[in-house]
Amino acid sequence: MQISDLPYPDPGVPDARSGPRFLWWLGRGQLGGQAKSLCWGLLHHCGVAGLPFAVGFGIEAVVGRDGDRLLYVGALIVLLGVAISLGDAMLHRTAVTNWITAAARVQQLLARRTAELGSALSRRVAAGEVVAVSTGDVEKIGWFVEAVSRFLAAAVTIVLICVALVLYAPALGTVVAIGVPVLALAALPLLPRATQRADAQREKAGKATELASDTVAGLRVLRGIGGEELFLGRYREASQAVREAAVRSARMWALISAIQVLLPGLLLITVVWYGSSLVLDGRLAVGELVAVFSAVSLMMYPLRSVEEIAMAYSFSRPSATRAARVLSLTRTDAAERPVTAGAAEAPAPGGDLYDPRTGLLAPAGRLTAVVCGDPDLAGRLAERLGGHAMGDGAADGPSVLLGGVALDELELDTARTLVLVQDTDPVLLSGTLRELLDVPASGAVGTGAALAAAQCSDVLDALLQSAPDGTDDPMDARITERGRSLSGGQRQRLALARSLVTDPEVLVLDEPTSAVDSHTEARIADGVATLRAGRTTVVLTSSPLLLDRADRVVLVQEDTVAAVGTHRELLRREPRYRAVVTREPDAGGGGGRPHTRRELTELEEALTEIEESA
Numbered sequence: 001m002q003i004s005d006l007p008y009p010d011p012g013v014p015d016a017r018s019g020p021r022f023l024w025w026l027g028r029g030q031l032g033g034q035a036k037s038l039c040w041g042l043l044h045h046c047g048v049a050g051l052p053f054a055v056g057f058g059i060e061a062v063v064g065r066d067g068d069r070l071l072y073v074g075a076l077i078v079l080l081g082v083a084i085s086l087g088d089a090m091l092h093r094t095a096v097t098n099w100i101t102a103a104a105r106v107q108q109l110l111a112r113r114t115a116e117l118g119s120a121l122s123r124r125v126a127a128g129e130v131v132a133v134s135t136g137d138v139e140k141i142g143w144f145v146e147a148v149s150r151f152l153a154a155a156v157t158i159v160l161i162c163v164a165l166v167l168y169a170p171a172l173g174t175v176v177a178i179g180v181p182v183l184a185l186a187a188l189p190l191l192p193r194a195t196q197r198a199d200a201q202r203e204k205a206g207k208a209t210e211l212a213s214d215t216v217a218g219l220r221v222l223r224g225i226g227g228e229e230l231f232l233g234r235y236r237e238a239s240q241a242v243r244e245a246a247v248r249s250a251r252m253w254a255l256i257s258a259i260q261v262l263l264p265g266l267l268l269i270t271v272v273w274y275g276s277s278l279v280l281d282g283r284l285a286v287g288e289l290v291a292v293f294s295a296v297s298l299m300m301y302p303l304r305s306v307e308e309i310a311m312a313y314s315f316s317r318p319s320a321t322r323a324a325r326v327l328s329l330t331r332t333d334a335a336e337r338p339v340t341a342g343a344a345e346a347p348a349p350g351g352d353l354y355d356p357r358t359g360l361l362a363p364a365g366r367l368t369a370v371v372c373g374d375p376d377l378a379g380r381l382a383e384r385l386g387g388h389a390m391g392d393g394a395a396d397g398p399s400v401l402l403g404g405v406a407l408d409e410l411e412l413d414t415a416r417t418l419v420l421v422q423d424t425d426p427v428l429l430s431g432t433l434r435e436l437l438d439v440p441a442s443g444a445v446g447t448g449a450a451l452a453a454a455q456c457s458d459v460l461d462a463l464l465q466s467a468p469d470g471t472d473d474p475m476d477a478r479i480t481e482r483g484r485s486l487s488g489g490q491r492q493r494l495a496l497a498r499s500l501v502t503d504p505e506v507l508v509l510d511e512p513t514s515a516v517d518s519h520t521e522a523r524i525a526d527g528v529a530t531l532r533a534g535r536t537t538v539v540l541t542s543s544p545l546l547l548d549r550a551d552r553v554v555l556v557q558e559d560t561v562a563a564v565g566t567h568r569e570l571l572r573r574e575p576r577y578r579a580v581v582t583r584e585p586d587a588g589g590g591g592g593r594p595h596t597r598r599e600l601t602e603l604e605e606a607l608t609e610i611e612e613s614a
Contacts, residue, residue, distance in 0.1 A: 002097065002101075003097055003100055003101065006100075006101065006104045007104060007108055008104070008105055008108055011105045011108040011109050011112070012029060012105075012109075014026075014109055014324070014327050016323075016324040016325075016327040016328040017324070017328070018321065018324060019317050019318065019319075019320035019321030019322075019323075019324050020317065020320070021324070022320045022321075022323060022324040022327070023141070023144060023145070023316065023317070023320045026102050026105065026106070026141065026145050027145055027148060029105065030098055030101065030102060030145065033094060033097060033098045033101065033149075034098065034148065034149045035149075036090075036094045037091060037094040037095050037098055037146070037149035037150065037153070038149045038152050038153050040087050040090040040091040040094055040153075041087070041091045041149060041150050041152070041153025041154070042087075042153045042156060042157065043083050043086065043087035043090075043091075044083070044084055044086075044087025044088045044091050044153070045087075045153055045154055045156075045157035045301075045302050046083070046087075046157060046160065047080045047081070047083035047084035047087055048084055048157075048298055048301060048302075049157055049160065049161045049164075049295065049298065049299075049302075050076075050080045050083075051077070051080055051084075051294070051298065052290075052291045052292070052293075052294030052295035052297075052298060053164065053168065053291050053295070054073055054076045054077050054080060055077075055290060055291060055294055056168075056287045056288060056290055056291025056292075056294070057069070057073045057076075057287070057291075058070060058073040058074075058077075058287075059286065059287035059290055059291075060285065060287035060288075061073055063286070063287065091150065091153075094149075095146045095147075095149065095150055096146070098142075098145055098146035098149065099142040099143060099145065099146035100142065102141060102142040102145035102146065103138045103139060103141065103142035106138050106141055106142070106323060107134070107138055109323075109327055110133065110134055110138075110323065110326060110327070113326060113327050113329065116412055117329055118386075118388050121326075121329070124329055125325070125326055125329070130326070131209050131210075132202070132205070132206045132209060132319075132322065133319070133322045133323050133326055136319070137319035137320075137322055137323055138319075138323075140312075140315045140316045140319040141316050141319050141320055141323065143312050143315070143316060144309075144312040144313055144315075144316035144320075147305075147308055147309050147312040148309070150305055150308075151305045151306065151308070151309040153302075153305075154302035154303070154304075154305035154306070155302075155305075155306075157302050158180060158184070158299060158302050158303065161295055161299055162176060162177040162180055163177075164295075165177065165292055165295055168288065168291065168292070169284060169288045169289075169291070169292050171274075171278055171283065171284065172271060172274060172275050172278065172284065172288075172289070172292045173292065175270065175271065175274060176267070176271065176292065176295075176296055176299075179267045179270070180267075180299065180303075182263065183260075183263045183264055183267065183303060184303060184306045186259050186260075186263055187256045187259050187260065187307065187310065188310075190252065190255065190256050190259075191256075191310055191314060193252060194249070194252040194253055194256060194314060195314040195317070197245070197248050197249040197252050198249045198314055198315060198318070199318050200245050200248075200249075201242065201245035201246050201248075201249045202318055202319075204238070204241050204242045204245050205242050205245075207238060208235065208238040208239055208241070208242050211231075211234060211235050211238050212235055253311070256307065256310075257307070260303070260304070260307050264296075264300050264303065267296060268293070268296055268297065271292060271293055271296050272293060275289040275292060275293065276289070344405050344406065344409035344410055345405070346405070346410060346414050346418065347402050347403030347404065347405040347418075348403055349505060350364045350365065350403070351364055351402050351403020351404060351405075352364050352402075352403065352536075353385065353400065353401070353402050353419070353506050353536055353538065354400065354401045354402075355381070355384060355385060355400045355401075356398040356399075356400075356401065357384065357398060357559065358381065358384075358556055358559055358560055358561055359560060359561040360381070360385075360554055360556060360561055361554075362385075362506070362536055362538045362552075363536070363551075363552065364403075364536050365534045365535060365536060366536065366537075366551040366552060367528075367529055367532065367537045367539065367549070367550045367551045367552070368536075368537065368538050368539070368550060368551065368552045368553075368554060369538075369539045369540075369541060369546060369547045369550035369552070369553045369554070369567070370538060370539070370540045370541075370553075370554050370556055371540075371541070371542055371547065371553065371554070371555050371556070371577060371580055371581065372540065372542075372556050372557070372580075373557050373576075373579075373580050375511075377556065377559065378510060378511070378540040379423065379424065379510060381540065381556065382421050382423060382508050382510040382540055383421065383423075384400055385400055385419065385421065385506075385508045385538060386400075386407075386415075386416075386419050386420070386421035386508055387399065387400060387407030387408060387410075387415045387416075387419060388421070402418060402419065402505075402506065407419065417440070417504065418504060418505045418506060419504060419505070419506040419508065420499060420502055420504040420506070420507050420508065421508040421510070422495060422496065422499045422507075422508065422509050422510065422512060423510050424510050424511045424514065426491075426492070426495035426498075426499075427482060428479055428482055428483035428486075428491055428494060428495060429479075430478070430479060430480060430481045430482075431478065431479060432475065432476050432477065432478055432479070433460075433463060433474060433475050433476070433477055433479060433494075434447075434475040434476060436479060436494065436498060437450070437475075437497065437498055437501050439498060439501060439502055440502065441501050441502045441503055442502075442503040442504075443503075444503050445500055445501055445502075445503040445531065446501075447475070447497070447501055449500075449531060450497040450498075450500035450501040450531070451497045452527065453497070453500055453524070453527030453528055453530070453531040454493045454494070454496040454497040454500060454524060454527065454528075455493060455516075455520050455523050455524050455527065456490075456493050456494060456497055458490075459486065459490045459493055459494060460474040461474075462486065462490065463477035463479070464477055466485060479494075487515075488515035489515040489516040489517070489520070491515075492512065492513070492514070492515045492516065493516065493520075493524070496509070496512050496524070496528075500528070500531055500532070503535070504535075505535065505536060506535075506536045506537075506538070507532065507535065507536070507537045507538070508537075508538045508539075508540070509528075509537070509538070509539045509540070509541075510540045511540060511541055512524070512528075512539065512541070513525075513541070513543060513545075513546065514541075514543075518545065521543060521545050521546070522545045525545050525546045525548075525549040526549065528549075529549050529550075542580055542581055544567065544581055544582075547567040547581065548567045548568070550566075550567065551566075552564065552565075552566070553565060553566060553567050553570055553577075555570065555574065555576065555577045555580070557576065562574075562576060562577075563576070563577055567581075
């Protein structure tokens with residue numbers, strides 16, 4: 001696999017049982033690249049290792065006044081120089097290729113698993129851990145994969161040098177052959193403690209990243225309620241904890257590095273002292289002493305690979321463990337029924353959507369509104385209707401049925417093509433409006449009709465005004481990251497237009513108008529009802545404007561359907577429904593319903609206006 005061939009057509013099925021197994025799986029998948037890197041590494045290191053012997057032969061030729069031999073030595077040095085240069089260049093090329101291809105494979109696997117899990121991922125893995133895995137951890141994993149071949153090349157070279165020294169100068173070579181393994185293994189007792197400290201640092205860094213993400217995401221609300229300093233103080237404490245952990249980890253690695261410098265120095269001193277005594281006794285030639293000394297000095301270069309592979313494994317093992325934990329997640333928990341992908345044929349068009357757990361039925365081709373007294377229940381129900389596992393450890397119960405076919409028994413792509421869920425906080429990707437609306441769709445709904453139904457005329461005007469000079473078409477205007485340049489209502493309407501363009505067989509909307517005013521909401525209700533006529537649509541809302549436009553309204557309380565009818569019928573005969581929709585106390589005198597997401601959004605907007613005016 002070359003860099004130009006990326007991405008992988010199929011990154012494969014990873015062994016995610018543990019971090020080390022995942023690293024082993026990655027290495028086995030790149031045996032060709034590892035072999036190339038090993039061969040070029042051997043050429044480079046052997047060229048470096050041959051220089052001391054060539055210098056020793058040259059000194060002996062000068063002492064013996066042998067011109068022909070000196071000429072051969074010069075040619076040998078030139079040949080070694082070519083081998084060193086070529087080997088180093090190609091080793092760097094193949095090592096970087098191994099690094100990038102391994103990292104790309106991990107990124108593809110993570111992207112695939114993220115797309116499969118959807119919104120359930122954020123409920124099952126902390127946000128800080130997801131960020132750490134997709135950024136720094138990928139690089140550390142790639143570092144270890146590419147370092148393996150360089151370490152093997154260095155280890156083979158060290159063995160060859162020791163064998164050559166024993167044959168070239170037996171007395172002094174034996175000392176080197178005994179001392180080199182001591183140098184290579186001296187730091188091993190310290191590695192477990194260094195690894196523990198590095199793990200502690202990364203754990204604290206992940207928590208700090210998660211805290212920073214939460215703080216930034218809610219900064220507007222925090223400023224409005226005066227909680228900014230509180231959260232900044234918490235992040236400051238977390239940051240200092242990361243710094244202290246990093247210093248403790250750096251101290252251990254500094255000690256390991258110091259040992260790698262001290263012991264080779266002691267070996268060199270021993271070689272010079274013992275070699276000098278052998279020269280004085282006439283048992284060793286000067287050229288041989290120079291060759292051995294030079295070989296030991298240059299051996300420090302491949303010996304650094306031993307320390308590097310230890311550091312690479314220490315840093316990559318917890319990273320691989322985190323990646324394996326994400327990659328091991330499935331659409332359903334291990335305790336639940338397994339996903340039988342492809343076990344069922346796609347249902348025929350026009351089937352009803354039915355949730356056996358709650359008893360909710362959405363008839364085909366009709367607009368069904370669902371009212372939940374608990375906003376969190378509405379979010380969970382929307383996920384279930386889309387066939388997404390909750391991932392919260394609770395049993396999800398039987399799968400939702402579409403036309404009598406369980407969504408969990410369909411291929412993932414098929415299920416998501418049939419049922420589209422738009423949650424309460426949809427994400428707008430950066431790019432032009434044309435790119436935003438360029439989504440897989442049936443083709444039956446044009447972008448103009450979708451934008452009109454979602455009442456996006458003022459959004460188009462705002463995008464056109466903020467666009468650079470020369471942009472006449474609002475479809476070519478750029479949307480900033482997550483649509484931050486737009487208001488909450490504008491973002492919500494563009495997301496709704498994107499969902500309408502898709503035109504799925506079943507569209508599930510969770511509070512699609514919670515951030516718009518009542519007049520716009522009424523027009524959106526009419527537009528969605530008209531555009532989705534004959535298609536199955538489920539809207540989870542407590543807005544009377546949307547409820548009055550629905551063909552059928554279902555009240556769900558405590559995970560069970562409590563009442564079914566039209567909006568006006570339920571207002572007349574169902575006090576629990578009236579308590580949720582009109583905010584009146586129910587018949588039991590238990591007080592009004594909890595705040596909905598719409599009210600929380602309005603509160604956030606009000607706090608922002610107060611903050612800006614201040």
